[in-house]
Amino acid sequence: MLLQVRNITKTYGPQKALDNVSLDIPRGQVVGLLGPNGAGKSTLMRSILGYLPTDSGSIHFDGQDIRSGGDELKSRMGYLPEHNPLYREMYVREFLDFMADLHGIKGRKTRNEAVQNLIEKVGLTPEAHKPIDALSKGYKQRVGLAQAILHNPELLILDEPTSGLDPIQLKDVRTLIRSFGQNSTVILSTHILQEVEAMCDRVVIIKQGQIVADAPMAEFAEQGGLEAAFDQLAG
Numbered sequence: 001m002l003l004q005v006r007n008i009t010k011t012y013g014p015q016k017a018l019d020n021v022s023l024d025i026p027r028g029q030v031v032g033l034l035g036p037n038g039a040g041k042s043t044l045m046r047s048i049l050g051y052l053p054t055d056s057g058s059i060h061f062d063g064q065d066i067r068s069g070g071d072e073l074k075s076r077m078g079y080l081p082e083h084n085p086l087y088r089e090m091y092v093r094e095f096l097d098f099m100a101d102l103h104g105i106k107g108r109k110t111r112n113e114a115v116q117n118l119i120e121k122v123g124l125t126p127e128a129h130k131p132i133d134a135l136s137k138g139y140k141q142r143v144g145l146a147q148a149i150l151h152n153p154e155l156l157i158l159d160e161p162t163s164g165l166d167p168i169q170l171k172d173v174r175t176l177i178r179s180f181g182q183n184s185t186v187i188l189s190t191h192i193l194q195e196v197e198a199m200c201d202r203v204v205i206i207k208q209g210q211i212v213a214d215a216p217m218a219e220f221a222e223q224g225g226l227e228a229a230f231d232q233l234a235g
């Protein structure tokens with residue numbers, strides 16, 4: 001099992017953002033995390049990444065406790081945060097080169113090639129010469145996605161990767177995520193149910209910090225569709 005989340009609880013004051021959550025994710029799955037605003041999706045993702053200490057329970061990544069795994073474990077995951085914080089004054093290519101350096105991709109030539117491949121892969125070629133601040137939202141999102149997949153992570157965690165994209169960008173970004181998901185494991189959150197239907201092998205629905213459904217996409221499809229299930233469980 002690539003990821004084992006066991007009975008984690010996270011409280012903020014009197015509120016339980018995560019309430020006894022358990023989740024096993026094998027390698028190779030694309031898992032869609034659904035749930036209303038405030039359900040705990042981002043909190044769960046940040047816990048898995050080891051950025052947010054939980055009150056109780058445990059998280060193991062490839063058999064190692066994420067609390068003791070440190071940077072070595074983190075470097076095997078990629079993350080696109082909800083608000084996609086980027087160094088806005090940097091140029092696209094300069095930023096990705098900087099991130100490649102941080103990820104330990106050494107040697108100017110190797111790094112240039114890696115960055116160039118990445119720029120082509122995420123469709124940033126026409127924008128690569130601009131400062132990040134000058135990009136439209138969709139292209140900023142692509143830069144965020146590029147830095148998340150740069151080091152070929154074994155687990156890619158994407159918090160609302162397609163929010164605010166126009167229909168064409170949406171299609172491109174979905175294709176990109178799906179293609180990454182063919183060789184890697186992905187957890188993504190979204191509010192768009194069709195997106196989960198289009199991209200995910202498995203759906204986890206979370207409500208008020210608890211997992212209320214966890215099943216293969218095909219199972220939802222058989223039982224009246226994802227929308228009906230979502231309305232019933234989380235609405």
Ligand SMILES: Nc1ncnc2c1ncn2[C@@H]1O[C@H](COP(=O)(O)OP(=O)(O)OP(=O)(O)O)[C@@H](O)[C@H]1O
Pocket residue numbers: 012015016017035036037038039040041042043044082
């Ligand atoms: N730093 C914090 N301090 C206090 N409460 C917090 C903090 N971070 C999250 N919460 C609370 O924890 C709950 C879960 O938040 P979280 O951001 O995980 O939800 P979400 O499912 O990602 O929602 P959204 O769909 O709006 O992004 C919310 O009620 C939120 O207000």
Ligand SMILES: [Mg+2]
Pocket residue numbers: 041042043082159
């Ligand atoms: Mg969130």
